[in-house]
Amino acid sequence: MLKLSFSTLGCPDWTLREIAHNAARMGYHAVDFRGLLKSVDVTGLPEFAADRAATRRLFEDAGVAISGFAASTRCAVADPSEWATQFDEARRNMELAQAFGAHVVRVFGGAVPKGHTIESIWPHLVANLRALGDAAERFGVVAALETHDAWTDSALFARLMRETDHPRVRVLWDLCNPYFEKRESPETTHARLAPYVVSTHVKDAVETAPGKHEYRFLGEGEVPVRRMLELLAQGGYRGYAILEWEKRWRPALPAPELAFPQFVAKLREWGLAAPR
Numbered sequence: 001m002l003k004l005s006f007s008t009l010g011c012p013d014w015t016l017r018e019i020a021h022n023a024a025r026m027g028y029h030a031v032d033f034r035g036l037l038k039s040v041d042v043t044g045l046p047e048f049a050a051d052r053a054a055t056r057r058l059f060e061d062a063g064v065a066i067s068g069f070a071a072s073t074r075c076a077v078a079d080p081s082e083w084a085t086q087f088d089e090a091r092r093n094m095e096l097a098q099a100f101g102a103h104v105v106r107v108f109g110g111a112v113p114k115g116h117t118i119e120s121i122w123p124h125l126v127a128n129l130r131a132l133g134d135a136a137e138r139f140g141v142v143a144a145l146e147t148h149d150a151w152t153d154s155a156l157f158a159r160l161m162r163e164t165d166h167p168r169v170r171v172l173w174d175l176c177n178p179y180f181e182k183r184e185s186p187e188t189t190h191a192r193l194a195p196y197v198v199s200t201h202v203k204d205a206v207e208t209a210p211g212k213h214e215y216r217f218l219g220e221g222e223v224p225v226r227r228m229l230e231l232l233a234q235g236g237y238r239g240y241a242i243l244e245w246e247k248r249w250r251p252a253l254p255a256p257e258l259a260f261p262q263f264v265a266k267l268r269e270w271g272l273a274a275p276r
Helices: 018-028 052-061 080-099 117-141 154-164 175-181 186-193 227-235 256-269
Strands: 003-007 030-035 067-073 104-108 142-146 168-172 197-202 204-209 212-216 242-243
Touching: 003 018, 003 067, 003 256, 018 030, 018 052, 018 080, 030 212, 030 242, 067 154, 067 197, 067 242, 080 104, 080 117, 104 197, 104 212, 117 154, 117 168, 142 197, 154 168, 168 175, 168 186, 168 242, 175 186, 175 204
Parallel strands: 003 030, 003 242, 030 067, 067 104, 104 142, 142 168, 168 197, 197 242
Antiparallel strands: 204 212
8 A cells, every 4th residue: 555645746836835734635644845835945045944843833733744756957968167066956955855854855867968978977976976965864864866858768777776775865766757758567666667757747748749748637548557556565665655746847747636536546546645
């Protein structure tokens, strides 16, 4: 059984109070922060700085946890000054995660920088991930690298985890990306990544052209989401199933008032949702 969360990427027009209350009302166990209203980076907002105690009380009173914070940090970076900027954003999110009792901070690999190949940027990526792991250790959290950008091949990802070899660097499995970009079967991706997966982004979609897809309500696309989640649940996964409904980036998507309850209902129908 899986605990349910949603990314605030899907509700860019909701206030903090609406996020907490709607999460509870719709049957979610938690919320994953990727923006609030007009701000994508929440680390500088009053709700997460001077008013932090009030924000904690709001979610505690609603009975809703915070499953994690999603940073924009890119780790496939060679330039030291650029890495300092990227690292600082991750560090700010780690501090927030510690303060709110969350355990996961999402980070990206990012695109392979101009002038580099995967192999030439590899040592920089490994070193940067180890630095993030050391920071995560200090804050008692985990840095979760998402299967995204140039890093969707699960064999490559598993190699990266082995060579980084840090207990505080783990994987966020975006279920869509290895499937659409590499056409990996659920069994293949799960077998390679399961030892490292601490978080997931769940979404369904249909391919509209080579390399392009459109999102659909859960169970109405072509991604074998149910099988993926069954493999996670059967394998002892203890993180959240996080709905990533990309409304902030794709305004034409249906409203969260429709998508968020549908996600809960479908996971309950599949017998995969933990009781709230």
